[in-house]
Amino acid sequence: LGLCVSRASASVLNLNCCLVLLPMCRVLLAFLRGSQKVSTVLRMQQKTRRLLDKSKTFHVMCGVTICIFSVLHVAAHLVNALNFSENYSEDFLALNAANYRGEDPRKLLFATVPGLTGVVMVLVLFLMCTASTYAIRVSNYDIFWYTHNLFFVFYMLLMLHVSGGVLKYQTNLEEHPPGCFNPNKTLRENTTVPKTFEETFPDYTTEPFPEDLSVPEPFVQNNFMRICSEEPKFQSHFPETWFWISGPLCLYCVERLYRYIRSNKPVTITSVISHPSNVLEVRMVKGDFKARPGQYVILHCPRVSALESHPFTLTM
Numbered sequence: 001l002g003l004c005v006s007r008a009s010a011s012v013l014n015l016n017c018c019l020v021l022l023p024m025c026r027v028l029l030a031f032l033r034g035s036q037k038v039s040t041v042l043r044m045q046q047k048t049r050r051l052l053d054k055s056k057t058f059h060v061m062c063g064v065t066i067c068i069f070s071v072l073h074v075a076a077h078l079v080n081a082l083n084f085s086e087n088y089s090e091d092f093l094a095l096n097a098a099n100y101r102g103e104d105p106r107k108l109l110f111a112t113v114p115g116l117t118g119v120v121m122v123l124v125l126f127l128m129c130t131a132s133t134y135a136i137r138v139s140n141y142d143i144f145w146y147t148h149n150l151f152f153v154f155y156m157l158l159m160l161h162v163s164g165g166v167l168k169y170q171t172n173l174e175e176h177p178p179g180c181f182n183p184n185k186t187l188r189e190n191t192t193v194p195k196t197f198e199e200t201f202p203d204y205t206t207e208p209f210p211e212d213l214s215v216p217e218p219f220v221q222n223n224f225m226r227i228c229s230e231e232p233k234f235q236s237h238f239p240e241t242w243f244w245i246s247g248p249l250c251l252y253c254v255e256r257l258y259r260y261i262r263s264n265k266p267v268t269i270t271s272v273i274s275h276p277s278n279v280l281e282v283r284m285v286k287g288d289f290k291a292r293p294g295q296y297v298i299l300h301c302p303r304v305s306a307l308e309s310h311p312f313t314l315t316m
Helices: 002-019 026-038 042-053 055-086 105-110 113-131 134-139 141-148 151-161 183-189 241-263
Strands: 168-170 234-236 267-275 279-286 296-299 310-313
Touching (some): 002 055, 055 113, 113 141, 134 141, 151 241
Antiparallel strands (some): 296 310
């Protein structure tokens, strides 16, 4: 059950880690919002613009979902580590994450690549979430901005996290169907027949049971048995996380590079006017700059902060 919960929560995390980056592609959203002006259906145009205007809310909801399912994912893996240690079995060594029965579960959490990267990701996510609260953003925006840029570290660790191969699948189901009977192994080890063999055998099994072996009655059904032709073989699942996050991550990186190149063009401030109610009007000129009233620009002052930027609305 722990493996099922961890796998299901991981799928939700993959989806939200993919979607959380899209609202931050501001140039792409501005292009999509501006392209709606050619729409012939005014109502559809307004609905689309309202959806795009909610991009920040969508980003926050994806972040909250990531936090919730990260807690569920970590809790499931804590149970998994305990189960691997207490229920260690030598029957299927390839499936055991532990090395021996009773191994300290903390070794699985802190001495393996999936465990160590998972712990660091939890710490990074905790810093990003706490620094995103309204109180911290208002009191010290730099803390919010610097910690939020740790998402690059989070995504790199996420790529490494799935490389451990804890979850595995069987590759030779035809040669070794689940619950099949290995007569040589059974006779050699003189083991007790599992109760699972008393279940009804599937219809696709057509290999007759060897006549020279004495078979207990529960094993026989219509003179056919599921016979193992070889030992089970297991292989780790191919990581799927890269499939979800590589596209949005590359898109965001390209846009971040484009915004950096565009921001290096010089800006000339022509006038600064103070209006009532603490409204400040700044008039500036920038080459090859086109905008319409209602849009916003990201204002960056390197002498104030090397990384901090703030959005301001254009009125003209």
